[in-house]
Amino acid sequence: MTRRVIALPLARDPSSRFIPWIVGFMVYLAALVLAVAMAVANAGSAWREGLDGTLTVQVLPRGGEDSKGLDARIEAVLGILRAERGVSRVELLTQDKVASLLEPWLGEGASLTDLPLPRLIDVTLSDAGVDLDALARHVTESVPGTSVDSHGVWLRQLTAFARAIELTAVTVVGLISIAAIAVVVFATRSGLAVHREAIEILHLIGARDAFIAREFQFQALALAFKGGLIGFALAALTLAALYFFATRIDTALVPDLALHWTQLAALLILPLAAAVIGMETARRTVMAALGRLI
């Protein structure tokens, strides 16, 4: 077996010291951006799963109306909903439940008795083919002072927001990759200049361009992978710390930002991608430069 010749002392170059840290920094940023995008996607799908196939009917108190009148309108709404095919469950939320939903905003122990709070009816649909618009129209026209919220608008906005975050993350990772490529190109060109004399000797004794390029690409592969691992490790620590602090906030306002282990494993692709990008960039840079020699 042929021993690989270390024909160029690239390990001693200044770039050998700074490349891992620059690549590490880039992988760190890319990992954080992707983790945020994945966490938002997780929260979005959790919300979607919770809201899909549900709707909420509000029966609003009317001025001058006594509790009997309100109860009658509630019963009317419940009647309509229970008669509807495709509705599997109808639940009138108690005032206590409404109070608990409002607690994050109003604080614990706030007196709700004087507030004209709407009564909420939670509806679960069994059939996705239910015509929500027709159902909403039927309810609001039959019982005045009611409104139906199918969460559609909110879900659409949430989906659009999650997509915007994903697009931003992909753009940022793309920009980071371009910057990483530029750094490797610069370092490789600097290596070509530093070792010009040795490269010329190799060239003149019959080394093919690929032989010389191999020296650079192995070096770039090793340095970029090392940097990638550093960046990934730092990102993992940062995410762990953020998760730790997020779980200590006792409020329903902060969504669950935990990543699944498969998502964390997917982030491990970043060091590998950095290594491959580094290697291929170095190879192309050297081949282009040597192609100008005879």
Place this chain on the structure above:
Amino acid sequence: MWTRAALKCDLGGAYRRGDLVVEFQNVGLRYGVGPEVLRDISFRLEAGDFRFLTGASGAGKSSLIRLMYLAFRPTRGLVTLFGHDLLTLPRRNLPALRRRIGVVFQDFRLLDHLSAFDNVALPLRVAGVPEPKVKSNTEELLAWVGLSERVGARPATLSGGEKQRVAIARAVIAKPDLLLADEPTGNLDDKAGVRLLRLLEELNRQGTTVVIATHNEPLVSRFDHERLHIEDGELHVVRREPPAAPVPAPRPSAPSEAEAEPPPALLAARS
């Protein structure tokens, strides 16, 4: 098996004495937009030829040698190496051609970070020769030039003479068909210079075409070889003259004793 033919890849066959090795036809060379440093150079070398390339410093000897070892293409004219026209030969075929040319550079041009062993072994490794063969041949070559004790030494710790011997070993280890030496005796005293030229003559007797650029006229006059003389960028062929004085046989001190007979690694494929 490591043979000369195996090293030639697809661009050669076994060269026999008399085959055309180098041919220049009306070659001109200029650097950038400067004046022509070589003008209308025409000559041919056949396998087994031994030529001195003489001329004053700056006459163009090194430029001509560089054209022969494919450091660059001529500005005009036709250069043919081993039957291949350089103008039409695809670039991807040049490395195989370069492996058939051994060069002793004027300033040695050893790789400072490599040991004497690795410097000498480099042409074989570049050619993809199996490592056991690289090891045995390199050790043999280093013994031949009297550097068995210095195999692990870096160029910075070698004397000028030792560097030169490493450079020569590197130039010949791949058993080139054409050996080019640019001022190889520049740093040597007369006795060592003669010894070196005897060594190159011995390689020539094994079939290698040899061209030695030198401005050391007294040394050249002691050998019976045709000369290519460059003056103001123009080449003149000087027919051989009888040597001015008989040249003494090499002294038996290292590395001359070893030099008297090339090692088996160089003789293996010579027939």
